């Protein structure tokens with residue numbers, strides 16, 4: 001089975017490529033210049049040429065703060081581009097597995113969000129991803145949308161790598177303790193997406209289609225996440241770094257983020273039988289992989 005993935009250097013794209021062999025699938029990454037999400041006309045020819053059995057729509061404009069001043073580009077990539085990927089899947093005749101985000105929610109709920117909860121993005125990035133979800137749903141019925149969150153890995157840019165970089169030169173890092181969510185390993189997402197792709201390709205059950213929440217088990221504030229990252233790094237010989245727990249008001253950013261974007265994984269568990277590992281265990285794996293590759 002050949003899974004064609006949008007994006008080349010992205011965390012999820014790279015993790016899918018890394019897991020292909022052990023899951024006995026072929027993963028082909030497809031990105032710029034042939035496939036440019038900001039150029040909708042490039043999308044169908046680039047994907048069709050690769051003869052996919054399933055398409056994983058993982059590429060996106062993910063710079064949350066920058067998106068506030070690049071609204072047009074964010075929507076062109078995350079909304080129009082995502083819709084064009086879905087339309088291409090429909091034309092080729094294969095399912096589309098699309099990635100979305102916890103930032104579609106406003107964060108005012110007290111418990112974990114379920115798939116049917118009302119959305120209300122607080123940022124341009126979140127709004128552009130929500131519009132992407134709507135377009136994917138409108139373009140192709142043979143789709144699954146996976147909302148994930150707080151993604152980290154040894155690849156690309158992410159909070160875990162930012163913390164390890166800051167920790168190299170500091171003894172204390174200030175991190176917000178009043179935003180809650182579910183840190184999620186890109187590798188765990190990739191494994192789940194491969195399993196889901198196999199299911200969706202071979203089973204026309206409508207219950208496998210629609211929106212699903214796909215996040216690491218457990219929950220954390222960004223400060224909790226940072227503390228755990230530094231604890232893991234300490235076990236691999238890094239000097240201790242303290243986390244100064246601050247509030248959102250102490251850390252102004254261009255984009256507003258939800259105070260609570262914990263996602264419930266119950267639907268995914270019930271329908272696909274998939275549960276991701278606890279974020280703490282996967283964070284330790286990612287820290288180990290990163291520090292081993294840096295030789296520290």
Ligand SMILES: NC(=O)C1=CN([C@@H]2O[C@H](COP(=O)(O)OP(=O)(O)OC[C@H]3O[C@@H](n4cnc5c(N)ncnc54)[C@H](OP(=O)(O)O)[C@@H]3O)[C@@H](O)[C@H]2O)C=CC1
Pocket residue numbers: 006007008009010011012013031032035036037038057058059060061062077099100101102129147148149150151152156157
């Ligand atoms: N990162 C996170 O914390 C979260 C991510 N998500 C969603 O999960 C998905 C995967 O995220 P992640 O792997 O972290 O993403 P990354 O930010 O690591 O990578 C983004 C990818 O999108 C590609 N891309 C950006 N613009 C374009 C464009 N115009 N044309 C083609 N490709 C483009 C990049 O291309 P190139 O390879 O050329 O750099 C890169 O491969 C995204 O849909 C994202 O919205 C959801 C929740 C959390």
Ligand SMILES: Cc1cn([C@H]2C[C@H](O)[C@@H](COP(=O)(O)OP(=O)(O)O[C@H]3O[C@@H](C)C(=O)[C@@H](O)[C@H]3O)O2)c(=O)[nH]c1=O
Pocket residue numbers: 062063064065101102103148149150151158159162173174175176179222251253257
């Ligand atoms: C770097 C840093 C961030 N923060 C805060 C800012 C923010 O509220 C929170 C996270 O900051 P970041 O900018 O790293 O993360 P952010 O870009 O908001 O991450 C998001 O990316 C997109 C793509 C998603 O889809 C989301 O699920 C989420 O992962 O931590 C600190 O408090 N101290 C710090 O030193």
Ligand SMILES: [Mg+2]
Pocket residue numbers: 063064065
């Ligand atoms: Mg960021």
